[in-house]
Amino acid sequence: MSSLSLTKAFVTLLRRDLLLVMRRRSEAVNPVLFFIIVTSLFPFGTSSDTALLQQIAPGIVWVAALLAAMLSLDAIFRSDFEDGSLEQLMLSPHPASVLVLAKVMAHWLVTGVPLLIAAPFMALLYGLPSEALPTLLISLLIGTPVLSLVGSVGVALTVALRQGGVILSLLVLPLYVPVLIFGSGAVELAVQGFSPAANLYMLSAILALAVVFTPWPASAALRLSLS
C-alpha cells in the first residue's frame, strides 16, 4: 500500500467510486430526475406566463441544482462509512484530504455533470434565450463542484448521526448562498444581454478557495465522525 504513489491512490479511489456508481445506475439517475421534476413544478406553482418564467428561470434552475446536489451529498461518505471502508481509507498512509478530494470529485462527476446535460432542456422549457445558454452551462460547470466540495464538510460532520439528513441541509444551505447569488446572477445578466464575466470570475474564485480549503476540514470532520 505504501508503495502506491499519491496520484495513483487518487486515481484508484476515483475509479473505485465511479465503478460503484456504475453498478447501481438507478441511484445515480435520481438527482437528475429530482432536478428535472422540481424545475418543471415551478410553473404550476407560479403561472405559465412566459415573461415571468423567463425572469425567474435562472433562479429556479440554480435553486433546483442546489437542492439536487444537497440531496445526493449523503452518498459521498455514507455507504463507505457504514461498511467500514472509510476507516480503512483514513488508515492509509496518504493524506486524508487528497482522498476526500477524490471522493468529492467522483460525487461531482456523478451528480454535477448530469445536471449540466439536463439544464439546457430545462432552460428551453422556461424560454431562456439561447444567448444565455452558454452562461448557464459555464456557471453550472464552475458552481456545482463548489456545492459538492462545501457539502462534503457537512456530510463528514453528520455521517455518524442517525438523522443526519435534515441537519445536513441546515448546515450546508446557508453556505451555498454565495454560489447561488453568483451563479444565478451570471445567468440573469446574460439574459439581459450584459457580460456575465464578473460573476463568473467570482464563482471561479470561490471554486479555487473551495478546492484548497474544504478537503482539510472535511477530513478532520471525518476523523471525528469515525472516532
Added chain:
Amino acid sequence: MMRFIHQLASPPYFYHFSGKVLPWFLGLFLVFLSYGLYGGLVLAPTDYQQGESYRIIYIHVPAAWMSLFIYMVMAISGAIGLIWHIKLADVVAISSAPIGAMFTLLALVTGSIWGKPMWGTWWEWEARLTSELVLLFLYLGVIALYNAVEDKRTASRAIAILALVGVVNIPIIHYSVEWWNTLHQGPTVTKFDKPSIHLSMLLPLLSMAVAFKVYYGIGLLVRARNELLQRERNTGWVRELLHDE
C-alpha cells in the same frame, strides 16, 4: 499573566473565579445599560429625518455588532479547543452559540421594526439584514449539530470545525449578498453617516454596546458554569462542591 490564563483553563478554578466575577459584571451591566437607555431614549435629540423611530438603533446596532463578535469568539475558542484540547474552550464555544443566535434574532427583529416606518415594509431584502439572516441560519446549524451528536466532547469538536468553516464563509456571504442586492435594486436604504453622528447620540450607543458585551459575558459565564458542572459531574471537585452546599 500566562500563569493566570493557564489556571483559568482548569474547570474548578474557572468555576470559583467566575462565581466571584459574576456580581461585578452584573453591576457593570446595569450601570452601562441604564446610562445607555436613558441617554438614548430620553437625552439624545430627535433625528431630523427619521424622527423618534431612529432610537431603535440603541438596541439594533449593538445587537448586530454582538452577533458577529460572538460568532468570532465561538470560532476562535472552538479552534483553541480543537488544537490544544482545552476543555474550557469547548465549553465557551458551545455556551456562546445560543447567546449569539439570540442577539442575531434581536438584530433582525429590531431591524424589521425599524424598517416598517422607514421603508414601509416589515422586511426588505437589504444587504445587511439579509446577511444577518444567513448568520442566524449558521448559528442554528451549530446548535442543531451540537444537539444531534450524543457525545459532547465529539460534538464540541464538530461545532468547532463548522464554526471555522462558517467564519471563512461569513465575509464571502456578506459581500456576495451586498453585490446581489445592488444588482437587483438601487440603494433605497437610508444610511447612517457614521462620522456625522452627534456625540450626544454616539455616547449612549457606545454605552449600550458595552452593556451588551457585559451581558454576553454574564450569559456566557452562567452557561459555561452550568455546562462545566454537567460535563464534570463525575469528577472530584464537583462532588466536593455539592457536599459543601
